[in-house]
Amino acid sequence: MQGVEFIYFPQPNVDYSKCEKWVTACGRPTTGKHAFVVKNVNRNTYICTKHFVGGKGPTAEYPDPIPAVVSNAELEAFKRRKRRKSSSSGDSTFDSSVPTTDNRYGYIVAKAALYSEADLDKSIHNMVGHALTKAVEETGHPYLEDSNTPHRSVSYETIVEAYRYFTQLPEVTSASIRAEENENIISVQSMWSQRDIDRKEKTSFGRTYVLDAAKNVVVSCSSPQEINNQVWNVASPSGKYRAILRKQKDKKGDDKQYLEIWNAVQKVKTINVEGLEKHGKIISDDGHFGSFQWSRAEGHVLYVAEKKRPKASSFFDSKPFSESTESKEKETARGDEFLYYQNWGEQITEQSSTVLCVMDVETGTVSVLESVPENVSPGQAVWAPDDAGVVFIGWIHEPYRLGLKHCVQRRSFVYHLDIQKNKIEKISEDGRAVRFPRFSPDDRWLVYLDTLDSGPHNMCSRLMMCEWERRHDGLKPILDIVNSAKEEEFPGLFTWSVPVHTWLSDSIHLVLNTFWGSRSEVVVVNTQTKSVVRVRPDLASWSSTVLDIHGNHVVIGCSSPNQAPYLIFGTLVPSDLGSSQWLRLDNKSEVITSFEWQIIQHSPSSDRVHPKYGNLDYESILYLPKGSSVNGSKPPLILFPHGGPHSVCDGSFAFQPAVYCHCGFAVLLVNFRGSLGFGQDSILSILGRIGDQDVKDCKSAADEVIEKGLADGTKVVVCGGSHGGFLATHLIGQYPDYFKAACARNPVTNLTSMVGTTDIISWVFTEVGETFSYDTQVDATILSKMWDASPVRCIKQVKTPVLLQVGLKDLRVPPSQSLEYWKMLKANGVPVRCLTYPDSNHPLSEVEVEADGLINSILWFCQHLTSQ
């Protein structure tokens, strides 16, 4: 392995003079806050091999380190001096018994290190960079190697190899900032997720960066450490304690949860929360119900759990009913063994009714807050000022629950529960759906997001605010719905999440994430002037997402289609955002050299202009294999529309298109009208027009790319999941000669049969332009609209071979949608192959399933691109 290695530093108690010599030689400051002197050296001190002439560590000729940052001229001078002096130091030469360091990752890293951040970053950079370069060098673009006979040049081994290279790129999942006692010293704890195809799972690992905010430098960075069983890990406001919720299998193999309290040096206690039998499972950070928060006084932890269910027993269970068992007996429900508990749909099947719980850290006792109305499932709870109560979101679950995943419009309220007075009040307006309540650092202001409580499953949000003490005087929108926006203007707030800490220290500015065209942007909102300003921490990355805020410090995840995620730390100056300071925590992650990408703007042709909303432009992201037009051979094209339809391809690093493009395909991700980030009119424009407007937007985007000569119009395939699969199956029905192959993951194929089976019935009504209410019945007129919008309508035209990928546990688009389509294709003599994944639900995102689906799709495309 090329690159940097780390070796142990000589220990003062073993060889004081060598230690002292090395300390001086490596040229670190010996005074000031970050002084490096002999007394700082301990068993965890390492030195990077780049500190030695030759860059490979101590040699007989150059046994001692030199400062890391030396110019070539300085290095030559050092060598000359050394030659003149000859080797007269008397020091022992390199001791081969130096203990080896951790090399689990194929390169050697140190735990607490004496090295420059750049050194470590270079080693990672090299590792990933070499891997990818090697992949292209050794395998070429599998498809492009011989574009006339691609089926011969591509083997699954080649694709597997390419797949493996991409699994080396971790994705950041969260980060939190903590200030040490010395306020300039900041630590950033980051969590990452990485595919491990051999273990068939995603592994999580943590890395901690220690920064000197005043000097804007990274002081040290821990090696990655795998952390797989933490459900929550949250620091107390002072940073003195941590509450960790851990899941662990018991001897029977059942998942158990334990709540642990840690101080700076040790675990203080473990509470077997399930053993207390107060509630069901504590809910994780699921983006819907879950929250886990210390009280300001640090005496309590607030969390959300599934409600305890009464024990059900059979009618024939003949336990004697005695005095001593009376109270227990009352808790059991005879004949309820098979009672149906409705859940919250796709991927939220463990939640039915939730409860708010408070754990007393001192005593380890748990109280379930009882005053939440019966028809409400609470979640996203935060402590109210003075810890006197809690503020939470309550979703109304009567008359029945509609799936919550990817659906922001579910009827809900912001509630305040005064714990002492046991009094509950509604804060938000009626007729709305609300999310993410957040108090300002001075506890004066409360903000949250709201949308209509009906209509499309995602849309433009309002940012609402009230002054807490005067909350009864009303709420004001800080950001309102934006119907349409000109180029570069703010298109409205479109977001799936708001960081737990979202305010800057002045309690005036908020930092939020939003989709802005085909991009994820971080914006600073001034709640007084209502201005919205984008902050772009790094011009080298296209998309950014704020992960945590502390004071005026922010940590932001950055990436681009061809750049793996990395972190940037920033110190914002709210009055002059342009002078904010940025610091890259990881060295620039590898730019994937096998492809390039660009944004393409589209204006619908005059026949496609919306009758009500007029001209609405849209965009797409085109990935192009590098060198694909060499010798005039154009790459085949994968048209890849997103699902939703109210979602967006935001230009952050995306695994699937990256693998496709690395394998030699041009990939076109289309943000057709109806996507997030282009104003509310764009969202509304598609309602009643799915299967038509969106289909034409995608087809014409592909036409434009082909007309520009960027891809081969005779080699076009299409793929997509869910609504993207709906578009793929529509496209092959409406343009039977255009596509050589199609791949659809859990596609919506027939709305008339899906309306009774999906967890989000409302979607079917809304998207065909009908109003949904819980008691609406489908009649012949509505059914015919649904039929007209369905891909099965054009089944007779389909000629394109179809690969179906089906999660048998999908609640969103039930497998019957794919299987119904499969039967029709079979009956009509169209080549079809169907992969069913027994334990998968809608996204097919389990590592093994994702890999199987991805590789099969590439092989399917290659097979049918050549068999004409």
Ligand SMILES: CSCC[C@H](NC=O)C(=O)N[C@@H](Cc1ccccc1)C(=O)O
């Ligand atoms: C009744 S199925 C509707 C299709 C589904 N829409 C919402 O869930 C869909 O297309 N799902 C997308 C997931 C998604 C949806 C919204 C935003 C981001 C992702 C898919 O599986 O790709």
